[in-house]
Amino acid sequence: MGKWWQNSTVYQIYPRSFNDSNGDGIGDINGITERLPYLKQLGIEVIWLSPVYQSPNDDNGYDISDYEAIMDEFGTMEDYDRMLAEANRLGLKIMMDLVVNHTSDEHHWFIESRQSKASEKRDYYIWHDPKTNGEPPTNWAAAFGGSVWEFDEATGQYYLHLFSKKQPDLNWENENMRHDIYQMMRNWLDKGVAGFRMDVINMISKDPRYPEGELLKTGYNDGSPYYFNGPKVHDFLQEIHQEVLADYETITVGEMPNVNVDQAKLYTGEDRKELDMVFHFDHVGLGDGELGKWTPKEWKLTELKKIFTRWQEGLDQVGWNSLYWSNHDQPRAISRFGDDRAQYREKSGKMLATCLHMLKGTPYVFQGEEIGMTNVKFDSIDDYRDLESINAYHELTDKGLLTEDEMIRAIHQRGRDNARTPMQWSSENHAGFTTGEPWIKVNPNYPDINVKDALAREDSIFYYYKQLIELRKQHEIFVKGRYQLLHPDREDVYVYERVLDDQVLVVLTNFTDQVVSVDMTVDLTKATCLITNETEAIKQTEAGYTLQPYGAYAFLLKR
Structure with a gap:
């Protein structure tokens, strides 16, 4: 029946929004442990855990200050070990989120790196002199707005950050840095985790020439051709496999924006010894307009079919697909690809599940997808918490590229907080997520859409997902x-x-x-x-x- 992860279904938990055990309004590790029997009942085999590491939380945990400590808000390492033991007892595997393109600027490596040009950790990060006129080395745009370069007064150089300025990029050319990363990975695998979802892993190799890119409407240049799928990315991934993964039975998936099928064949080909599968972004970019997802347009089913078919046929016999409609960075599947009107919500949710789970690849279920959770419509930008949405709102409205109403409509449709509203457990206050005040508002439709209701109805989306997951284990043709x-x-x-x-x-x-x-x-x-x-x-x-x-x-x- 193939490799174990080919028969499996993965469930993604976004810990901050999953289940709060102590009433502080923030989901936590003990809250996850409480709900493991629920996931066992659903039938999934693998839990992908979004980052739970120590972090100042500039980007909801994707800015890591200590890879081997747990974020205070989420609990302790003892809590984590207890959760892992309980998961193992129930036959559930844990896949950690590995974020090694960048760290937090509060990681001790970066604190040491920025102290002086002579620091032992200086080259753990990417530093460059200004241009002769004092401007940044390139005019590249950062993913969360502004420049990718941040000037550091102490040493008179700029450091690279493809995301927030609080997320400096690691320098993968540095062998010592790489081996520190590998030791950290081995420590987690020795603890008993099953593998890693690797965050933007095809961005770790940069073109060392740092050329200027094409000018964008925002006034910055597009540097993406020079840091996606870079010159040494396959060398680095093969080294990760050789130094770490080869010694363990793991599951690995690389998040890879701007990856095509031919590149994915190299990343996932079994003989290449790199990764098991990749997350591509082709289908979730459907309907992107002139300003990307912030100017959404209608999309066509023929376009979606072409994308899925290209990947199904392209990786057949030579690689492996990951299958997903949504995750922590995407809007809710039913609102995006189905129909979230009350009379069609469950029906279209089941239809989308059928379409995806029957394809060739490993299916991923994002928390709440199995009960048919939908996008949320907050009235004000003040109700949103996502750094990307907030920065884009201010940058695009300040420049007159979009009105405030247009931007709010776009965030309703495509913003990341759609996926991050709390899991809806019951019709009780705050959807049973917390006894306190949630870190982000709960979707107001929770009295109608919640786990308690789904478990009480035989015809709910939950039991439909359970049936799909079970079918996968029974039929080799899947x-x-x-x-x-x-x-x-x-x-x-x-x-x-x-x-x-x-x-x-x-x-x-x-x-x-x-x-x-x-x-x-x-x-x-x-x-x-x-x-x-x-x-x-x-x-x-x-x-x-x-x-x-x-x-x-x-x-x-x-x-």
Whole structure:
């Protein structure tokens, strides 16, 4: 049945928003431990834990000041060890978030690095002299706005930060730095974690020439061609494998913005000994406008199908796909790709789950996806907590590129805080997430959308996800079957097959709120229906097989 992680389903926990055990309004590790039986009931095998390391929290934990300590707000290392032991007892594996493109500016390496040019840790980070006119070495734009370079008065040089100025980039050219990272990774694996999700790992190798990029509307240049998939990234990843991963049975996934299929073949090819899979961003960028996600446009189903098909066919036999609709950086799946109106929310959520989980790859479920959580509409920028959204709001409105109303609408649609509102456990105050005041407001729809309600109804999205996850363990075709797209030009349905020997898995999904018909060459009335979100068996008419609004079916048959 393939490698263990090919049969598995991964559940992502964003700890700050998952479950608060002590009433301070912030999710914590003991809160996760309390809810492990819930995840066991869902049927997942792997938990991807977003960062829980010590951090001043400039970017919600992705700015790490100590890789081997736990953030005070989340608890202690003893709490973590207890959680890990309980997870292991329940047969659940923990995959840590590894953030090694950058650290916090409060990490002791950076504190030492900035003290003087002669510091032993100076070259753990990327320092450059100003241009002759005193300006930064390049005019590259940082991901969270402004320049990627920050001037440091003490030594008269700039340091590089591709994200916030409080997230200085590590210098992967430095062998000592690399080996300190490897030792830290081994320490976590020795503790018993199952592997790593590697944050923006294809950005660790920079073009040492630091050329200027193309001018952007924001007034900065696009430096991305010079730090995505850089000259030594494969050398570094192969060294990580050789120095660390080869000695353990692990799961690894690299978060990789701006990666294409051919590059992913190199990153995930088994003979390459780099990573098991990558997160690409092609589908979550659908509908990006002139200013990216802040000027969202309509997207077409044919575009989505082309993207998934390109990745399904491209990595077949040579690599492995990760499958996801949403995560902590993306809007809620139902609001983004389905229909979050009350009459269609659950139906479209089940349809999206069917479409994704039947593809070839390892599926990822983001917390709350399994109960159909949706985007939130806060009225004011003051209610948002995400650094990216807040910075973009001020930068784009100050420059007159977008109005305040346009920016708030864009954040409603695509902002990261959509994923970060607290997990909705019950209809009690603050959705049962905390007895205190939550760090970010709860989505007001929690009385209708919550775990307690989902567990009480046999037809809820939760039990549908549970069924999908179980099917994956029962049928080898889910893991090994080859993918074939049907009806590529239709804008209403996504229909595909998976084929293994004489078995065929047929998946039909309707992405619209209309009744549609689909013509098929096989007789589905005689096939085994593995799962459907419809209440009746599929019907055949002269026009083909009928799918109700957001209907989904998966059939298994023999040729």
